[in-house]
Amino acid sequence: MGKGEIIGSKIIHGVTVPRSLDLMDGQLRYLKEKGFDVKALCSPGDHAEFYRASEQVDILKIEMEREISPFKDSLSLYHAIQLLHQEKPAIVNAGTPKAGLILTMAAKICGVPIRIYTVRGLRLETTEGVKRLLLLNAERTAAKAATHVIAVSESIKNQLIDLDIAEERKIHVLGRGSSNGFAISKFERTEQSRVWAEEKRREIGLSKDNLVLGYVGRMTKDKGVDELVSIFVQLRQEVPKLKLLLIGDFEEADSVEETTKDIIQNHRDIIHFDYQPEPVPYFHLMDVFVLLSKREGFSNVLIEATLSGVPPVAAAVTGTTDTIIDGKTGYLTKAGDLEDVKAKVRRLLMDSDQRQQFAVQGKVWAEENFSNGAVWSAMYDFYQTTLQRIELQPDEQYAHNAVRFGRQR
Structure with missing residues (x-):
C-alpha cells in the first residue's frame, strides 16, 4: 500500500450498542470528508439509523451483549469474523469493552493490519472477585489482540x-485526551438559550x-448518586434556597x-x-456541577459543565x-471523603466571585484543548502515520495483509 493509497483506506469504528455511537458524533463524517472510506459497527437498534443519517456513513450490525455471555459472545465473534473477512478494512477501531474484545480478536484472526482498541474507561475498577478477574482478562485479551x-x-x-493490561509503548493519548472532543459553539449562552432558561426556571x-447543584448522567451507584443526594440533604439544612437538579x-x-x-422522587x-438527548441547556440552570463517580475514562460531562460556564466539583x-x-x-x-466534598461545594455556593473565576478560566482552558477539531485532527494524523508505517513493516505477511485489506475492491 503506497502513500498515495492511504486516503482511500477503509476504516471501521465499532461500539457495542447503538447509543454509544454518540461518542463519535461528527467524527466519522469528518474522516469521510478527509477521504477515508468509513463505516460504523454496532448491535442492531433504532438509534443506529439515526446515526447513519446524521453521519452519512454505512452502519454494519452484529449482535453483541454488554454483559459477559460466553455463548452469545462466541456467536458475536463468529459473525464479526465473517463481516471483517467480507469488508477487508485497513483499520478497525473498537471502543467500549465488549466491542473492543470481539472486534480486536476478529480483526486479528482476519489479518487486519491496524487493530485499535480505544479505552474509554475501565469498568473493572469498581468490581471485585471473579467478575473483576473476568473483566481484567477481557481487557488484556483485547489489548493484546490490538496493534495499538x-x-x-x-x-x-x-x-x-499499572494493571498490566497493555505495554506503555503500545498506548497513545491523542492530544490532551477525549475520544471525540466537543462542539464548542453549542455551549455558548445566546439570547435564545437565555430565554429558554428563564422559561424553564419558571416552569x-x-x-x-435559588442556588442549584446539578448532575447529568446515569442515575447509578457507580456514578455516586447516593452520595450526592446525601450531601445535598445535609447542605440544604445550611442553605435554605438550595435546589438539586x-x-x-x-x-x-x-x-x-x-x-x-x-428522596429523589419526593423531596x-x-x-x-x-x-435528555441535548442536555446543554440544563447546564445553564446550574450554579455548581457535582460528580462523585467512582471511575471515569475521560469525564465528558465535566468538560460539558466547564464549557457551559458551570464550575465543577468532582x-x-x-x-x-x-x-x-x-x-x-x-x-x-x-475520593470517598464526603466531608471534603461538602466543604468544597459549600465554598463555591457561598462565593459567587470564585464561581465566576473558575467559570471564566475553565471555559478558556476547555476551548483551547478539547474542541472537536483538535481531537479529530489528532486522530486523522494518527491514522495517517500508522498507515504509512505499514509499508515500512519488515514482516512480509504484515505487508501482505496491508495490501489485501487496505482498500475496498
Missing part, C-alpha cells in the same frame, strides 16, 4: 500500565434566589439505594428529569483528574 491502544486520558493510560419553580435515567443494573430513589427541592478518580485543574477550573476532592 488509544487511551482517552493520561489517567486511563496509567491504569492500563420548575426556580427563583432568582438531576438529569438522567435510573438503571436496574447498579441501581441506587431505594432510600435514595425515594420538594430535588428536580429530576429523565435522559471526586479525584481515573478520568476526572484529566478534566479539572484543581483550584483553577473547579475542585477535586479526595
Whole structure:
C-alpha cells in the first residue's frame, strides 16, 4: 500500500450498542470528508439509523451483549469474523469493552493490519472477585489482540500500565485526551438559550434566589448518586434556597439505594428529569456541577459543565483528574471523603466571585484543548502515520495483509 493509497483506506469504528455511537458524533463524517472510506459497527437498534443519517456513513450490525455471555459472545465473534473477512478494512477501531474484545480478536484472526482498541474507561475498577478477574482478562485479551491502544486520558493510560493490561509503548493519548472532543459553539449562552432558561426556571419553580447543584448522567451507584443526594440533604439544612437538579435515567443494573430513589422522587427541592438527548441547556440552570463517580475514562460531562460556564466539583478518580485543574477550573476532592466534598461545594455556593473565576478560566482552558477539531485532527494524523508505517513493516505477511485489506475492491 503506497502513500498515495492511504486516503482511500477503509476504516471501521465499532461500539457495542447503538447509543454509544454518540461518542463519535461528527467524527466519522469528518474522516469521510478527509477521504477515508468509513463505516460504523454496532448491535442492531433504532438509534443506529439515526446515526447513519446524521453521519452519512454505512452502519454494519452484529449482535453483541454488554454483559459477559460466553455463548452469545462466541456467536458475536463468529459473525464479526465473517463481516471483517467480507469488508477487508485497513483499520478497525473498537471502543467500549465488549466491542473492543470481539472486534480486536476478529480483526486479528482476519489479518487486519491496524487493530485499535480505544479505552474509554475501565469498568473493572469498581468490581471485585471473579467478575473483576473476568473483566481484567477481557481487557488484556483485547489489548493484546490490538496493534495499538488509544487511551482517552493520561489517567486511563496509567491504569492500563499499572494493571498490566497493555505495554506503555503500545498506548497513545491523542492530544490532551477525549475520544471525540466537543462542539464548542453549542455551549455558548445566546439570547435564545437565555430565554429558554428563564422559561424553564419558571416552569420548575426556580427563583432568582435559588442556588442549584446539578448532575447529568446515569442515575447509578457507580456514578455516586447516593452520595450526592446525601450531601445535598445535609447542605440544604445550611442553605435554605438550595435546589438539586438531576438529569438522567435510573438503571436496574447498579441501581441506587431505594432510600435514595425515594428522596429523589419526593423531596420538594430535588428536580429530576429523565435522559435528555441535548442536555446543554440544563447546564445553564446550574450554579455548581457535582460528580462523585467512582471511575471515569475521560469525564465528558465535566468538560460539558466547564464549557457551559458551570464550575465543577468532582471526586479525584481515573478520568476526572484529566478534566479539572484543581483550584483553577473547579475542585477535586479526595475520593470517598464526603466531608471534603461538602466543604468544597459549600465554598463555591457561598462565593459567587470564585464561581465566576473558575467559570471564566475553565471555559478558556476547555476551548483551547478539547474542541472537536483538535481531537479529530489528532486522530486523522494518527491514522495517517500508522498507515504509512505499514509499508515500512519488515514482516512480509504484515505487508501482505496491508495490501489485501487496505482498500475496498
